[in-house]
Amino acid sequence: MRYYKFPKWLRRFYPGAIWEFFSPEDSQKTIYLTFDDGPNPQTTNWILDLLAKHQAKATFFCIGKSVEAHPLLFQKLVNANHQIGNHTYHHMNGLHTNSTAYIKDVEKAQALIPSKLFRPPYGRMKPKQHKLLTEKGFKSVFWSHISYDFDPSLSSAKRMEMILKRVKNNAIVVFHDSTKAFPQLEHELPLLLDKWTEAGFSFQAIQTD
Numbered sequence: 001m002r003y004y005k006f007p008k009w010l011r012r013f014y015p016g017a018i019w020e021f022f023s024p025e026d027s028q029k030t031i032y033l034t035f036d037d038g039p040n041p042q043t044t045n046w047i048l049d050l051l052a053k054h055q056a057k058a059t060f061f062c063i064g065k066s067v068e069a070h071p072l073l074f075q076k077l078v079n080a081n082h083q084i085g086n087h088t089y090h091h092m093n094g095l096h097t098n099s100t101a102y103i104k105d106v107e108k109a110q111a112l113i114p115s116k117l118f119r120p121p122y123g124r125m126k127p128k129q130h131k132l133l134t135e136k137g138f139k140s141v142f143w144s145h146i147s148y149d150f151d152p153s154l155s156s157a158k159r160m161e162m163i164l165k166r167v168k169n170n171a172i173v174v175f176h177d178s179t180k181a182f183p184q185l186e187h188e189l190p191l192l193l194d195k196w197t198e199a200g201f202s203f204q205a206i207q208t209d
Contacts, residue, residue: 004162005144006123013127016134018206020144021170029169029201033058034143036087036119038177039066039073046186047177048080054193056203058082060177061119061141064089064109074112083205085117085141086110094125102129106138117141117206139208146174149181149188160188164195172206 011019021032033051038044038060051058060077062084067074077084089109094102102125106118118138120129123146130140145167148154167173175185193203 004146004148004166006142014130014140014142017130017140017142018172018208019142020172029199030204031167031196031201032170032172032206033175033203034061034085034119034141034172034206035059035175035177036061036121037066037091037181038062039070039077040177040179041070041073042179043177043182043185044070044073044077046182047189048076048082050190050193051082051203052080054197054203056193057205058203059085059117059141059206061085061087061117062109062113063087063091064105064112065091067109067112081205083117083207084113084115085119085206086113086115086138087119088121091121093122094120094129099126099129099132102126103132103136106133107136117208141172141206143174144171147176147188149184150176150178152184156184156188159184160191163192167196169201 035047035058039062060082062074086106086109089105092102092105116138118133119141123142145163147163148159
């Protein structure tokens, strides 16, 4: 079963986490684009060029080992004034990882990624891990819609239908800065940005200050 958004009953295990934003009805219409798993030489530059075309800002949750492997590409994200976040060093599944090892992996990534925004890979971590990271000043960021751009078994038409139907004002939407997702992303993201722009949305990075 695909969960395009987290079931509400799960949210109570992660107090203080961000799932979406709220603002007055008359405020500017905003979508918060997020990209997980980069930086990636095969995809990041393309994403940056597309975002620039739409004057869009986004949040990139980066894997520490990828930042270490591609420091200039990571710096390009920073120089373009996009927000950055921590996605662990080894892309760990928290549910399958000892909590002490998990926190150490996040902190190893933090040495390369100067941000307290954190997104758990796969959206999976133990409540204890969330609590420990919160105590260390991290802010866990989940999402209000995941695009499933990494899943080629899902038809493009279905993916587009679901995202256009469900993404509303102040939504946090997950895409992937990855080779696996790129064939889907390359086709669908330009269409989505065009449609959302025509509908009056702007695209902002996540800010928690």
